[in-house]
Amino acid sequence: MVTAAIAKEQGYNVRALSVDYGQRHKLELNSAKKIAEELDLVSQVEINLDLRAFGGSALTDTIDVPKTGVGDDIPVTYVPARNLVFLALTTACAEAAGSRDVFIGVNALDYSGYPDCRPEFIESFTETARLGTKSGVEGRPFTIHAPLQNMTKADIASECDRLGLDPALSWSCYDPTEANLACGLCDSCRLRKKGFAEAGITDSTAYAA
Numbered sequence: 001m002v003t004a005a006i007a008k009e010q011g012y013n014v015r016a017l018s019v020d021y022g023q024r025h026k027l028e029l030n031s032a033k034k035i036a037e038e039l040d041l042v043s044q045v046e047i048n049l050d051l052r053a054f055g056g057s058a059l060t061d062t063i064d065v066p067k068t069g070v071g072d073d074i075p076v077t078y079v080p081a082r083n084l085v086f087l088a089l090t091t092a093c094a095e096a097a098g099s100r101d102v103f104i105g106v107n108a109l110d111y112s113g114y115p116d117c118r119p120e121f122i123e124s125f126t127e128t129a130r131l132g133t134k135s136g137v138e139g140r141p142f143t144i145h146a147p148l149q150n151m152t153k154a155d156i157a158s159e160c161d162r163l164g165l166d167p168a169l170s171w172s173c174y175d176p177t178e179a180n181l182a183c184g185l186c187d188s189c190r191l192r193k194k195g196f197a198e199a200g201i202t203d204s205t206a207y208a209a
Helices: 002-009 027-038 082-097 119-131 153-162 187-199
Strands: 015-020 043-048 101-103 143-145
Touching: 002 101, 002 153, 015 027, 015 082, 027 043, 082 101, 082 119, 119 143, 153 187
Parallel strands: 015 043, 101 143
Antiparallel strands: none
């Protein structure tokens, strides 16, 4: 949500892409639709790519989502190569639309250590996109924008506030309750709550804990 709003603020006509990859819940997909409407984006496309066929993650397999706190190791909520897959799809979407700018909301400061959020990954994918696309080999390479890359979660919460966005429109929780409340205990909830608390900004999201 914040990334899309930043792109709009910079003058881009934003086309959003969401992926139903078989994640544990559909709330983030519903949230994406609401955000696209709220920000009046050019379009919002949702595609199906069921990564449950591979499993290997608490988000796509029968593995419990950890609730004990953010650790030092890459957690089981890591979905194998997810951002690599997402960026490939988004670059294809951009090339088909005649765009050479791709935005992604990865963050590599307050995060769970996912390897596909790091600056070196984004830099590497930029070169991959140049080599593997018609636009790239014809001298019209893609720019991969990651405006939140080097922000803390508090910085992102402050940007959300500056841009006049309602935090509750977005969704971060990995394992919501049956009442569709954010659990408040998974890594994503903990990092989100920490960011808003450090920024001194109220998060309008409803948490179960």
